[in-house]
Amino acid sequence: MAAAAAALPSISSPTSSSSTTTTAFIHSSKTGARAYGPSFSNVRSYGTLKGRLPNSHKAIPGGIKILCAATKPAKSPAEEEWKVKRELLLQKKVRSVEVKEALRLQKENNFVILDVRPEAEFKKGHAPGAINVQIYRLIKEWTAWDIARRAAFAFFGIFAGTEENPEFIQTVDSKLGKDAKIIVACSAGGTMKPSQNLPQGQQSRSLIAAYLLVLNGYKNVFHLEGGLYTWFKEGLPAEAEEE
Numbered sequence: 001m002a003a004a005a006a007a008l009p010s011i012s013s014p015t016s017s018s019s020t021t022t023t024a025f026i027h028s029s030k031t032g033a034r035a036y037g038p039s040f041s042n043v044r045s046y047g048t049l050k051g052r053l054p055n056s057h058k059a060i061p062g063g064i065k066i067l068c069a070a071t072k073p074a075k076s077p078a079e080e081e082w083k084v085k086r087e088l089l090l091q092k093k094v095r096s097v098e099v100k101e102a103l104r105l106q107k108e109n110n111f112v113i114l115d116v117r118p119e120a121e122f123k124k125g126h127a128p129g130a131i132n133v134q135i136y137r138l139i140k141e142w143t144a145w146d147i148a149r150r151a152a153f154a155f156f157g158i159f160a161g162t163e164e165n166p167e168f169i170q171t172v173d174s175k176l177g178k179d180a181k182i183i184v185a186c187s188a189g190g191t192m193k194p195s196q197n198l199p200q201g202q203q204s205r206s207l208i209a210a211y212l213l214v215l216n217g218y219k220n221v222f223h224l225e226g227g228l229y230t231w232f233k234e235g236l237p238a239e240a241e242e243e
Contacts, residue, residue, distance in 0.1 A: 078164050082203040085211040092214040096225040102183050111181045116209040123241040135209045137165045181220040184210045189227025
């Protein structure tokens, strides 16, 4: 049976007295794997844990070993709590528009649809004239932290794990000016509207992108409510790129 691995959040390293938290990298005790690559030269075994880890809400099946810990980099703006993002979006008067309104604004008022989905999704189908700048990309680096994240994705059967695109704003800057009228779009769309089940609305890639844009001085940022899923479902114009 293949080795299983997962990331468990905010587990303090037992060998350090500092407040820095780490994310544990775990394996089934039935496997003999000790590391994934040269970046794990400082791997330490923390023994077998059963039941629950201290300060963690994740149940740990018996026979699971914590083999090493990779320190997570400092939190980026995109990783800020959704409540904080939503407050800024509302403060900056970022408005959500339905798909038909977005199409009208694109045609009549020179709005640009900024599609923040991965490039592969964009090529399969997108709004005509949309500009693609992915907010998340495939994990590129091979630090201990990146290896741990790859393993966590693999545990859930995802072998193309993604990470925040550090060049997102730089790329948008090269394509659009700060005064451009932008409608940010992703697949699901998310929402800032409160509901009984979601009093803070629902975060999405497009809302994270909108947050980063206003944080970096963009003045005319809108958000596509319902996302491109609704755009395609309602039969609005779409085009694809040939492979």
